[in-house]
Amino acid sequence: MKDLVLPVAHLFALVMMVFSAAMLAPLVLALWQFDGALWSFLVSAVATFVIGALLWLSTRRFKRELKTRDGLLLVALTWVALPAVAGFPLWNYLPINFTDAYFEAASGLTTTGGTVLTGLEFLPRSINLWRHLLSWIGGMGIIVLAVAILPVLGIGGMQIYRAEMPGPMKDAKLTPRIGQTAKLLWAVYAGLTVVCIGCLKVAGMDWFDAVCHAFSALSSGGFSTYDASIGHFNSLSIELVLVVFQVLAALNFATHYLAWSQRGVQAYFRDAEARAILGVLVLSVVGIAVFLTLKGTYPDFPTALRHAAFNVVSVATDSGLHTQDYSHWPIFAPMWMLFMSSIVASSGSTGGGINMIRTLILAKQANRELKSLVHPNLVLPLKVGGALIQNRVVFAVLAFVFLYFMSLVTLVLVMLASGLDFMTAFGAILACINNAGPGLGLVGPGSNYGVLNDFQTWVCSIAMLLGRLEVFTLLVLFTPTFWRK
Numbered sequence: 001m002k003d004l005v006l007p008v009a010h011l012f013a014l015v016m017m018v019f020s021a022a023m024l025a026p027l028v029l030a031l032w033q034f035d036g037a038l039w040s041f042l043v044s045a046v047a048t049f050v051i052g053a054l055l056w057l058s059t060r061r062f063k064r065e066l067k068t069r070d071g072l073l074l075v076a077l078t079w080v081a082l083p084a085v086a087g088f089p090l091w092n093y094l095p096i097n098f099t100d101a102y103f104e105a106a107s108g109l110t111t112t113g114g115t116v117l118t119g120l121e122f123l124p125r126s127i128n129l130w131r132h133l134l135s136w137i138g139g140m141g142i143i144v145l146a147v148a149i150l151p152v153l154g155i156g157g158m159q160i161y162r163a164e165m166p167g168p169m170k171d172a173k174l175t176p177r178i179g180q181t182a183k184l185l186w187a188v189y190a191g192l193t194v195v196c197i198g199c200l201k202v203a204g205m206d207w208f209d210a211v212c213h214a215f216s217a218l219s220s221g222g223f224s225t226y227d228a229s230i231g232h233f234n235s236l237s238i239e240l241v242l243v244v245f246q247v248l249a250a251l252n253f254a255t256h257y258l259a260w261s262q263r264g265v266q267a268y269f270r271d272a273e274a275r276a277i278l279g280v281l282v283l284s285v286v287g288i289a290v291f292l293t294l295k296g297t298y299p300d301f302p303t304a305l306r307h308a309a310f311n312v313v314s315v316a317t318d319s320g321l322h323t324q325d326y327s328h329w330p331i332f333a334p335m336w337m338l339f340m341s342s343i344v345a346s347s348g349s350t351g352g353g354i355n356m357i358r359t360l361i362l363a364k365q366a367n368r369e370l371k372s373l374v375h376p377n378l379v380l381p382l383k384v385g386g387a388l389i390q391n392r393v394v395f396a397v398l399a400f401v402f403l404y405f406m407s408l409v410t411l412v413l414v415m416l417a418s419g420l421d422f423m424t425a426f427g428a429i430l431a432c433i434n435n436a437g438p439g440l441g442l443v444g445p446g447s448n449y450g451v452l453n454d455f456q457t458w459v460c461s462i463a464m465l466l467g468r469l470e471v472f473t474l475l476v477l478f479t480p481t482f483w484r485k
Contacts, residue, residue, distance in 0.1 A: 003062075004483070008073045010059035011066065015078055016052030016085065020045045023089070025133060026126040035124035040092040048085050069482065076474055078141070079465055083109055086134055093127065099454045106461050108134030109141070110468035111350055113222015113320030113437030116450040116457070121226045125208060128225045132212040135221025136193070138468075139249075139350040140186055185253045185348075188260060193218045196245045203237040213321070217245040220350040222320020222437035229445070230310065231323040239310045239323060250277060250317035252348035272385030273346045273356045281316060284340060285309045288333050295330045308333075316340035318351040320437020327444030334440055338427065341436040352435030352467045354404060358397045360384050365394050403471045408433055411463050418456050428452070432463035 023045035030038035066074070087105035091098055100116040107114045108131050120128065193214050200210035209225055216223050226232035230239060248256070251274050258267035268274045289301060289308040298304040307324050314321045315337040326334050343359045345351020361384060368380050382389045408429060415425035420442075427440025428449070438445040443452070449460060466474055476482050 003485075004069065004073065006059050006062040007064050007066065008070050008077060009055060010063050011070075011074055012077050012081070013052045013054075013056035013059065015074075015082070017049050017056065019082060019085065019137075020048035020052065022133060022137060023048070023130070026089070026130040029129055030124065030126035033125060035126055037089065037093045037124045037126045040089040041126060041130070043092065044085075044088045047088070072473055072476060072482075076469060076477055079109065079469055083461075086130075089130060090127065093124075097454070099457050100450070103449065103457050103461050104131065105134060106464055108132075108221065108223060109138040110435050110464045111135050111138045111219045111221045111318075111352070112432060112435040112464045112468075113216070113220075114432065114439070114443070114449045114460070114464075115223065116448060116452075118227060118448065118450065120224065121232075128212060129208075131223050132215040132221065132225075135219040135223055136215040139219030139221065140189060184257055188253050188256045189218060192245065192248060192256070196241070199241045199245075200238060203241050204233065204235050205238060213242065214245070216321060217242050217319065218249050218350065220246070220249050220317060220319045220345070220352075220435070222314075222318075224321060229322045234323075236306065239306070242321060243310055243313050246313055246317045246319045246321070247278070247281065249319070250345045250349050250351045252346040254348050255346075270385065272360060276356050276360060277344055277346060280340070280344060281313060284316065284336065285312050288312050288336065291333060292329060297329055312337055312340070315436055316344040318345050318353060318434055318436045320431075322438065322445040325444060325446035327438075327440050327446060334444075338430050338434075338436070338440070341431070341434040352433075354401060357384065358401065361389055361394060361397050362401065364389075365398075400470070400472055403475060404433070407463075407466050407471055411459055411466075414459055415456060418453070418459070420452075420456065428456075428460055429463050432460045433467035435464060435467050 023041050027038065027041040027045060030041055083102050083106035085105075086109060087098070087101035090096065090104055091101035094101070094117070096104075096116065103114075103116055106112075113135070115131075117123070196214035196217055197207075197210045200214055201207060205213065212223070212225050213230075215221060224230065224232075230242060251268070252271065255267050255271045255274055259265055285305070285308050289305040292298055292304040292308060293301045298307065310321075310323050311326050313319075315326075315334075318341050326337065342353040343356060345353055345355055347355045347357040349355075361382070364382050364384065368382055371378055371380060382391075382394060411429045411433070412425050415429060416422065420428075424439070424441030424443055428443045429439075431437060431439035431443070438448070443449050449457065452460065
């Protein structure tokens with residue numbers, strides 16, 4: 001076990017030291033505006049760097065080239081341990097306990113967007129910048145996860161893009177080619193963020209709000225600088241900008257890179273996931289708008305279409321920004337939206353849930369099984385977007401979906417046992433495991449996760465981590481095989 005843990009700890013120490021540099025941004029802002037959070041960020045940055053440096057020095061003799069198993073452990077360690085470090089400035093400055101600080105930081109890094117804080121508009125700007133920066137950093141980390149780890153497990157969607165772009169090699173180690181691919185995708189991610197900031201500024205936000213909400217939109221993070229989220233602005237132009245970039249964030253960043261490198265949009269039309277996502281979103285937005293109009297929730301179809309477009313897209317793409325308290329809509333609408341959050345986001349995007357590629361694979365596998373009942377000897381290859389899907393990938397997807405739903409059911413039952421009502425328990429866990437932000441019931445968009453007790457908050461934190469690490473990546477650590485030489 002020591003031979004496995006210590007080399008990973010050595011690399012995690014580097015992650016901590018680099019992460020401490022991220023605190024310089026809110027630290028500089030706090031210094032510029034002389035807000036009370038300056039000391040918290042200064043102490044946190046120094047402490048994080050020193051702890052990382054000491055860990056690096058004590059483990060440097062164990063440095064070696066990382067294997068796939070090391071990568072799994074590093075990813076899990078980073079996402080589980082880093083929120084404790086990231087939450088320290090919040091814990092030190094705000095009147096919250098460690099549980100809530102961990103939840104808030106984990107919600108940012110996992111790009112969930114659920115919050116335990118109120119009075120967001122009255123917080124120091126450095127605190128709000130830190131929350132949104134955590135989401136943006138988490139979004140970049142998700143891209144690395146999609147590129148480097150999940151294809152090895154056979155549960156990601158990046159395999160489909162291997163023939164079209166420089167992608168990860170599925171061998172026994174993490175190769176330099178993976179790093180090259182990640183850098184290309186990060187460049188696309190950063191570029192889209194800059195464009196989003198500019199568009200939000202033109203649409204009417206000030207620079208600070210534009211930066212924060214662009215971080216949220218591109219990371220599918222869902223944090224806002226206001227308790228009312230995007231409803232605070234009451235601006236159609238801002239909503240339209242965010243709808244566009246939330247959809248872009250839900251598409252595979254490999255597709256964005258292909259579209260950019262080929263100087264055209266043909267890559268989106270060839271991407272089976274993109275076509276399915278856009279089709280489902282359009283049908284859902286129009287359908288929910290018609291439903292809300294017929295139910296009398298809004299006086300006319302254009303108003304219903306405006307609010308349905310933003311909130312359906314936001315929840316379905318696992319962003320979590322909102323303009324309305326949709327928990328007060330007729331129950332079909334918010335339940336459909338939460339269901340959409342399970343399947344709409346693409347693999348290789350910043351969204352969560354089961355993802356569209358797995359949904360397409362399962363739908364085609366179900367169709368193949370139905371045909372096999374009629375023609376038992378029929379040989380029917382399974383293809384998605386023209387790419388042949390190996391049976392081992394199909395089996396891995398089936399196993400993933402089983403573990404996903406078992407995790408969902410188990411955590412909902414735990415929340416029910418803790419005393420929550422069904423709607424709150426179900427909405428909270430489904431939103432957290434899909435990294436979608438607000439849930440339903442007591443944790444809906446009109447409230448937040450601050451109403452939960454410490455035990456329930458930790459359960460939601462576990463759900464966020466399970467969802468962000470795609471279940472397998474975390475649960476594999478609890479298997480004896482993983483630790484066996």
